[in-house]
Structure formats: structure tokens, C-alpha cells
Amino acid sequence: xxxxxxxxxxxxxGIIILLLGLLLLAFSKLGLGFRLPGDIYIKKGNYSFYFPVxxxxxxxxxxxxxxxxxxxx
Numbered sequence: 628x629x630x631x632x633x634x635x636x637x638x639x640x641g642i643i644i645l646l647l648g649l650l651l652l653a654f655s656k657l658g659l660g661f662r663l664p665g666d667i668y669i670k671k672g673n674y675s676f677y678f679p680v681x682x683x684x685x686x687x688x689x690x691x692x693x694x695x696x697x698x699x700x
Contacts, residue, residue, distance in 0.1 A: 662668070665681035 662677075662679070663681040663685065667676070667678040667680055669676045
């Protein structure tokens with residue numbers, strides 16, 4: 628792999644991270660949280676535990692569809 632290929636890979640990775648960050652920022656500004664039914668949330672006194680099971684599954688499915696679409700091009 629030559630230097631220009633590495634540079635293109637780093638630039639495209641940076642652009643993808645930037646777009647994901649903007650998407651997450653837009654979700655938070657619109658009040659769309661990722662607390663879906665099925666996520667585990669336990670609160671007892673001063674202790675709280677949050678494990679986003681369903682959210683992880685949804686994000687995994689979305690990324691799988693996106694990456695499959697990109698790789699088939």
C-alpha cells in the first residue's frame with residue numbers, strides 16, 4: 628500500500644467519523660435519544676446502570692446494511 632492510498636483511507640475515515648458525529652449531534656438536538664424499549668436501566672439510590680442492548684442491535688443492523696451497500700458498489 629503506497630502513501631497516497633493510506634492518505635485517501637485516512638481522509639475517508641475522517642469524513643465518515645465527522646458525518647456520524649453530525650448525525651448523533653442532530654439526534655441529540657432533536658431530543659431523539661437512544662433509550663429504546665428493551666435497554667437495561669437500573670437505578671438504586673446514587674447508583675445507576677445503563678446497558679443499551681436493543682440500541683446496540685439497531686445500530687449494528689443499520690451499519691451492516693450501510694456497509695453491505697457500500698461494498699457491493
